[in-house]
Amino acid sequence: MKKDRELIQEFQNGDEEAFNELVRKYLDLVHGFFQKITNDEMEAEDLAQTVFIKLYKSLKKFRFESEFNTYLYRVNANTANTYFKRNKWRNIIHLDQIIEPVYKDDKQDREWKKEEVMNAVSKLPKKQRLVVMIRISEMLPFKDIGNILHMSEGTAKVNFHHGMKRIKTLLGIIE
Amino acid sequence: MNFESKIRQTLSNSARIIDKEQFINNLTTARHEQKLKRSQAISGILAACLIIIIGVGSYFELDGGAIYSGGNFYFSDSNISNIDFDEFNLNSDNYFIDDLAIYIIEEEDDIWTAFTFLDEIEYDNFINYMEES
Numbered sequence: 581m582k583k584d585r586e587l588i589q590e591f592q593n594g595d596e597e598a599f600n601e602l603v604r605k606y607l608d609l610v611h612g613f614f615q616k617i618t619n620d621e622m623e624a625e626d627l628a629q630t631v632f633i634k635l636y637k638s639l640k641k642f643r644f645e646s647e648f649n650t651y652l653y654r655v656n657a658n659t660a661n662t663y664f665k666r667n668k669w670r671n672i673i674h675l676d677q678i679i680e681p682v683y684k685d686d687k688q689d690r691e692w693k694k695e696e697v698m699n700a701v702s703k704l705p706k707k708q709r710l711v712v713m714i715r716i717s718e719m720l721p722f723k724d725i726g727n728i729l730h731m732s733e734g735t736a737k738v739n740f741h742h743g744m745k746r747i748k749t750l751l752g753i754i755e
Numbered sequence: 756m757n758f759e760s761k762i763r764q765t766l767s768n769s770a771r772i773i774d775k776e777q778f779i780n781n782l783t784t785a786r787h788e789q790k791l792k793r794s795q796a797i798s799g800i801l802a803a804c805l806i807i808i809i810g811v812g813s814y815f816e817l818d819g820g821a822i823y824s825g826g827n828f829y830f831s832d833s834n835i836s837n838i839d840f841d842e843f844n845l846n847s848d849n850y851f852i853d854d855l856a857i858y859i860i861e862e863e864d865d866i867w868t869a870f871t872f873l874d875e876i877e878y879d880n881f882i883n884y885m886e887e888s
Contacts, residue, residue: 603782604775611773616766625773632782633789697765716763744758753758 584648588639599639603632606652613656616717618663619695631659646727653718653728657710664702664709692751700750701743708743711736852876 582601590598610631614624634655642651701712707729714725726736852873859869
């Protein structure tokens with residue numbers, strides 16, 4: 581199996597199939613990430629498509645200054661961030677409408693609905709939101725999260741801590 | 756279980772397997788559509804720019820602009836010269852003499868009166884000159 585670097589170089593030389601190979605390789609990761617942060621399967625697929633379209637445009641100028649993995653997570657996080665911003669507006673616009681029945685998981689040990697959690701995440705400041713999203717969906721170490729978001733490990737930890745604290749408040753959890 | 760783990764568990768889904776080939780096909784279609792839309796937008800902008808350039812060019816090509824003329828065209832005499840006036844007068848005189856000759860013939864019923872009249876007109880300038888000197 582070809583390495584990411586080789587595939588990207590082939591794509592940069594005009595081989596479209598190399599890009600398709602990259603899509604095959606990383607689709608589960610990207611799609612899985614968006615499945616976690618959205619309620620709608622179609623929406624997750626649309627967001628994954630947006631990520632790969634962005635990659636198609638940007639990989640032609642990719643200079644291998646960072647690992648492709650890191651770059652991919654960054655694109656994922658930015659796309660998710662845009663999705664949350666858009667969704668926040670959607671929530672404001674439809675305040676007067678009846679709330680549809682939300683997704684409820686069948687496992688008994690879950691205390692909150694997915695929509696409640698993501699609604700709380702969407703209300704966080706940008707940096708906290710990005711760190712929390714990557715941490716809870718991908719379980720990456722803070723060092724990697726720092727690399728992805730161009731911040732130090734310590735800053736990532738602090739942002740995560742503040743973000744989780746705020747989510748607790750928004751979910752009505754009293755410590 | 757700590758809070759982070761609980762949140763993670765809440766978000767974990769039974770991951771649906773996605774058809775990769777179908778996804779790649781959809782992705783290719785979406786990319787082509789975007790490309791088409793972009794080229795259409797660029798063509799539209801270029802066409803608009805061209806129309807604006809032609810419009811502005813046409814406006815300044817007109818004397819004094821297409822909208823405000825300042826009323827100068829009422830007084831414009833650039834296309835009329837004194838020579839035109841002289842020619843007009845000369846032609847006008849000839850027609851007048853012809854008409855007068857026909858009138859004399861009809862009124863007097865005598866063609867010689869008309870001849871005399873024409874002779875007088877022909878030598879009019881000469882007679883005037885002699886009388887003045």
